[in-house]
Amino acid sequence: MADPYERSAEYLDLMIAGAWRSLVPALTEALKGLGAVAGPVVDLGAGTGRGAAVICAALPGDEAVLAVEPSAAMRAVLLARVHDDPELRSRVTVLADDVAHAPLPDGLRAIVALNVLGHLPPAERRALWADAGRRLAPGGAIVVNVAPPVRPERVPRTRMASVAVGALQYEGWGSAEPSGGDEITWHMEYRVLRDGRPLSQVTVDYRWWVASESALAEEAASAGLVMRPTGDPGLGLHLLTRRGD
Missing domain, CATH: 2.20.25 (N-terminal domain of TfIIb)
Incomplete structure (x- = not known):
C-alpha cells in the first residue's frame, strides 16, 4: 500500500510542533499516573518521535520503548531524533511495522497511540483493543486521543x-x-x-x-477494557485499562 506520508513527511514535524506543546504535559501526567507499574512501553504510530521523547522523559530509567512506525519517510526523522539524544538512543528501538503486524511483547506498562486511531479500519481497531488488552501488565494502560470529526462530515x-x-x-x-x-x-x-x-x-x-467516543468505548468494553477521559477535554485524551485494574 502506498505511504501517504511519503510526500508530506518533510513538513509534518514542523506542522505538529504547536499541538505537541499541549500534548506534552497531558501525556506526561497520564504516564506518571501509572505509578509503580513496570514493563516496556510501546509508541504505536510513533511518527517523528515526539511521543517517544515524552515517554522517556516521563518515565526515567532503563525500561525499553518500542517506537512502531510503518512510514519510511517518517522513520527517517524518528531515527535522527532518537540517535541525536543519548538517552533515547539507549532506550528506544524503532520498528518498521504497522499496528496490525508489530511484534509486541507481553507485560506492557503502556501503549501510546496518539493520532493513530483514524488510520485503522474498524476491524483493525477492534483487533488492537483485543491484542493490547492481553499484553498490558496489571495496572497498565493504553493512551489514545480522539480528534474531531467523530462522524463522516465535511x-x-x-x-x-x-x-x-x-x-x-x-x-x-x-x-x-x-x-x-x-x-x-x-x-x-x-x-x-x-x-x-x-x-x-x-x-x-x-x-x-471516524468513531465517536461512545462507539470506541463500546468496542473497548468488548475486549475487557474500560475507557475514560483524562486531562484537558480539548485534547481528547483517553486512558484504556483492563476491567478490574
Missing part, C-alpha cells in the same frame, strides 16, 4: 499550522469530505512561502476512519 479548508524557519514560511492547510459510512478523506496542502509568495506546494489525500 471539514472546511482551514489553515492548521504556520511556522517560520529562516527566511521561509511553512503552512499546513486541511479540509475533509465524507467518503464512506464511517470514514472521511482528508485533503492536505503543505505550502512554502517567501515574503508571502509561494515557492512550492505539496498536496496529499488520505483516508481517515
Whole structure:
C-alpha cells in the first residue's frame, strides 16, 4: 500500500510542533499516573518521535520503548531524533511495522497511540483493543486521543499550522469530505512561502476512519477494557485499562 506520508513527511514535524506543546504535559501526567507499574512501553504510530521523547522523559530509567512506525519517510526523522539524544538512543528501538503486524511483547506498562486511531479500519481497531488488552501488565494502560470529526462530515479548508524557519514560511492547510459510512478523506496542502509568495506546494489525500467516543468505548468494553477521559477535554485524551485494574 502506498505511504501517504511519503510526500508530506518533510513538513509534518514542523506542522505538529504547536499541538505537541499541549500534548506534552497531558501525556506526561497520564504516564506518571501509572505509578509503580513496570514493563516496556510501546509508541504505536510513533511518527517523528515526539511521543517517544515524552515517554522517556516521563518515565526515567532503563525500561525499553518500542517506537512502531510503518512510514519510511517518517522513520527517517524518528531515527535522527532518537540517535541525536543519548538517552533515547539507549532506550528506544524503532520498528518498521504497522499496528496490525508489530511484534509486541507481553507485560506492557503502556501503549501510546496518539493520532493513530483514524488510520485503522474498524476491524483493525477492534483487533488492537483485543491484542493490547492481553499484553498490558496489571495496572497498565493504553493512551489514545480522539480528534474531531467523530462522524463522516465535511471539514472546511482551514489553515492548521504556520511556522517560520529562516527566511521561509511553512503552512499546513486541511479540509475533509465524507467518503464512506464511517470514514472521511482528508485533503492536505503543505505550502512554502517567501515574503508571502509561494515557492512550492505539496498536496496529499488520505483516508481517515471516524468513531465517536461512545462507539470506541463500546468496542473497548468488548475486549475487557474500560475507557475514560483524562486531562484537558480539548485534547481528547483517553486512558484504556483492563476491567478490574
